[in-house]
Each structure stands twice: as structure tokens, then as C-alpha cells.
Amino acid sequence: MRARLIYNPTSGKETLKKNLAEILMVIEKAGYETSAYATTPEDFSAKHEATRAAMAGFDLIIAAGGDGTINEVINGIAPLENRPKLAIIPGGTTNDFARALHIPRDNVVKAAEVILKNQTIKSDIGKAGNTYFMNIAAGGYLTELTYEVPSHLKSVFGYLAYLAKGAEMLPRVKPINMKLTYDDGVFDGKASMFFLGLTNSIGGFEQISPDARLDDGKFSLIIIKTANVIEIMHLITLMINGGKHVNDSRVIYTKTSSLYAETINDDFRMMINLDGEYGGDAPMQFTNYKQHIEMFANLDDIPESAVSKEEEEFIKQVEKLTNEDLDGDGKIA
Structure with a gap:
């Protein structure tokens, strides 16, 4: 599997840049062949790279930076039919989306280590006109x-x-x-x-x-x-x-x-x-x-009320079908 880290080198007093090697090691430990791209002052740098990486067949994109960088990455992959998984390493000031996913916001290496837990959620994404938004x-x-x-x-x-x-x-x-x-x-x-x-x-x-x-x-x-x-x-x-x-x-x-x-x-x-x-x-x-992008999240800390339980409800409904409800061919009587 291949991963592409898209990071803002100036975000969070350059904490991402300073911890880049350790972050890459964590992603490699998760089983991904990893490469990195530093965003540039050019408009939509992160968005364009996210689109390119997704179309090149990368399995995972890691958006590292503030909410602006993360928003750009989402706009780069959301319009595509085949979308890679997404992980987030917050490095800005508000970090609202990372907060909602219960990803550590004060340690970029700890945030990367969420990937090691291999817990994901298929998250909703909003669209306004021709622009996507996450929060x-x-x-x-x-x-x-x-x-x-x-x-x-x-x-x-x-x-x-x-x-x-x-x-x-x-x-x-x-x-x-x-x-x-x-x-x-x-x-x-x-x-x-x-x-x-x-x-x-x-x-x-x-x-x-x-x-x-x-x-x-x-x-x-x-x-x-x-x-x-x-x-x-x-x-x-x-x-x-x-x-x-x-x-x-x-x-x-x-x-x-x-x-x-x-x-x-x-x-x-x-x-x-x-x-x-x-x-x-x-x-x-x-x-x-609905459930447009699969993202790594710290599900152990996310309240159950913040995540739908559709699959669990379906299983419960199936379990209600007792042997008396089925005929000999296994069909509903």
C-alpha cells in the first residue's frame, strides 16, 4: 500500500517540518510505502497534489496542517469516483475537524499514531456550490x-x-x-x-x-x-x-x-x-x-452518539428473525 503525506511546512510554528522524519516512520510502521509533499505558496497547492495522488492510485492521503490545508485536500479528492482513505495530522490553531475525530492536537507524532489503531469512519462531507467543506x-x-x-x-x-x-x-x-x-x-x-x-x-x-x-x-x-x-x-x-x-x-x-x-x-x-x-x-x-470519505479516527474516544449505528441496528433486526419466522427453505414465512 502507498501513502502520500501532504503537509504545510509553515503550520504550527513548523512543528510538522521538524517532526517529518518521525511522522514518516509511523506511517511506514502502519504498512504504507510513504512519500511526502510540502505545500507551496501557490494557490490550491494541497488540493492539486491530493487530486494527483488520488488519481495515481495512492491508498492513503495524510493531510497535515491547519483546517485550511485539510479543507484543500478534501476538495482535491471529494469530486473523484475512487477516493483514497484520509488521515489528519492537525497543525493549525482551531483544528475543529481533528477535535471532532478525537485526534491529538498538541502532538503531531501522536496524531500520526492514530493510523496505527486502524480505526476508520466513513464521514459526511458538505458541498456548497462547487466547493466541499468538512465542518x-x-x-x-x-x-x-x-x-x-x-x-x-x-x-x-x-x-x-x-x-x-x-x-x-x-x-x-x-x-x-x-x-x-x-x-x-x-x-x-x-x-x-x-x-x-x-x-x-x-x-x-x-x-x-x-x-x-x-x-x-x-x-x-x-x-x-x-x-x-x-x-x-x-x-x-x-x-x-x-x-x-x-x-x-x-x-x-x-x-x-x-x-x-x-x-x-x-x-x-x-x-x-x-x-x-x-x-x-x-x-x-x-x-x-453521506459517508463520502473514509477517514482514520480515534473511535475509542468518540462518543457513541456521534456515530451512526446503522449496521448494528441491521444485525439486531436480522437476529429477530427466529426459526419460527422462516420456512424450511430459509425464506420468511
Whole structure:
């Protein structure tokens, strides 16, 4: 078997670059003939290399870097019919997807060693327009804070940089006339923002989508109807205290396999955030690709509620067919 390590040499104060030899040894120990590719400043460097490696028949691609690098690798392999397995070595600041897969985020070698456990999950992937995302899509005023936090502050202060900028922007939050069409209905009115999550970890917070599953083919859709600063602060408090915001009357919380987001006023611009980066403007169609990419994960630490149990339920149903339910030919009587 062959593996291709795609890593960002500048990510995480160059920790990946400094530990490259040891990381390669771990992947070789897992049974893969391994080679490495360092991303370059060229646009979509990681994406192009992921596509090339997948089409060359590599069995495993390891995306090593921040959420941006991982997002690029996913965009490189998601459109393909034959997709290799994917492993993740986090090296950025937020590392939301690695957090959801319970991959170590403070030691790149320990993260690589997850591959040795040979535990995988077929994870859902989202698509927005022509771009794939692995964690979150969002629209609304408050989501724009991601664009306004300077890169050097993200690297140095991580979550604190986002929190500080979020507090600064709260007074500027305004409602947007938006129309959101999802599986079970339509929201047509004013809202300050919407989130469309694939995991339970968004910006380092693990209670925004408390019952999110990684492989059920459903997004967690959250619509924040209020734009009042005090009310938003209250909702944040409810979220931190056990995800209680999902039951609040100022919030719509539901599951959906697709979403069409548009603004009522054609003159108003609503930028869409995809995995922390600008991904285009509404209107935009979002689709969940169920169990689209097989990924290495630390399943021993992932809560059972975060992973579907479809196969186990099927086995249970089969076991219910007793001998009395079958005729002599083994067919259902």
C-alpha cells in the first residue's frame, strides 16, 4: 500500500517540518510505502497534489496542517469516483475537524499514531456550490469575524483572537432578511446568522451542535433569529452551559440533508463562510454527501452518539428473525 503525506511546512510554528522524519516512520510502521509533499505558496497547492495522488492510485492521503490545508485536500479528492482513505495530522490553531475525530492536537507524532489503531469512519462531507467543506458553512454578520481576525493573531492567540473580535463586532450585528429552504420547511424572515454544521465542534466550541453525528447524512442547522446584543450574549451563555441554546425560542435547530440560502433583498450581500474562509455569496445550495470519505479516527474516544449505528441496528433486526419466522427453505414465512 502507498501513502502520500501532504503537509504545510509553515503550520504550527513548523512543528510538522521538524517532526517529518518521525511522522514518516509511523506511517511506514502502519504498512504504507510513504512519500511526502510540502505545500507551496501557490494557490490550491494541497488540493492539486491530493487530486494527483488520488488519481495515481495512492491508498492513503495524510493531510497535515491547519483546517485550511485539510479543507484543500478534501476538495482535491471529494469530486473523484475512487477516493483514497484520509488521515489528519492537525497543525493549525482551531483544528475543529481533528477535535471532532478525537485526534491529538498538541502532538503531531501522536496524531500520526492514530493510523496505527486502524480505526476508520466513513464521514459526511458538505458541498456548497462547487466547493466541499468538512465542518461548517455559515452566513450572517457575526460569521464575518473570521475574515477580520489577522492571520498572525490567529496563530498567536487562537480562540482568544476570535472571541475578542466577536465581542468587538457584536454591537454591529444586524438582522438580515433571508430565506432558508431545508428538508422540513422554510424560514423566511429576519435572522442575524445561520450555521450549517457537520460536527459538534465549531470554532473550538463543542456545544453548538450538541447532538451532531459524523456519518448520518444530516447537517445540524441553526438559525439565530435575534440580533439583539444582550440576547445573543445570553444564547452564548446557554450554549456554553450544555448546549441549551437549541431549545430557545430565538433559535431554530433542526437536521437537514440540504439547504438553499438566499437573501430577500437582492441588493444585500450575504457572504458565506466555509470552514473558516470566504466561500462565495448567497444564493447558495448546500448538500450533504453521506459517508463520502473514509477517514482514520480515534473511535475509542468518540462518543457513541456521534456515530451512526446503522449496521448494528441491521444485525439486531436480522437476529429477530427466529426459526419460527422462516420456512424450511430459509425464506420468511
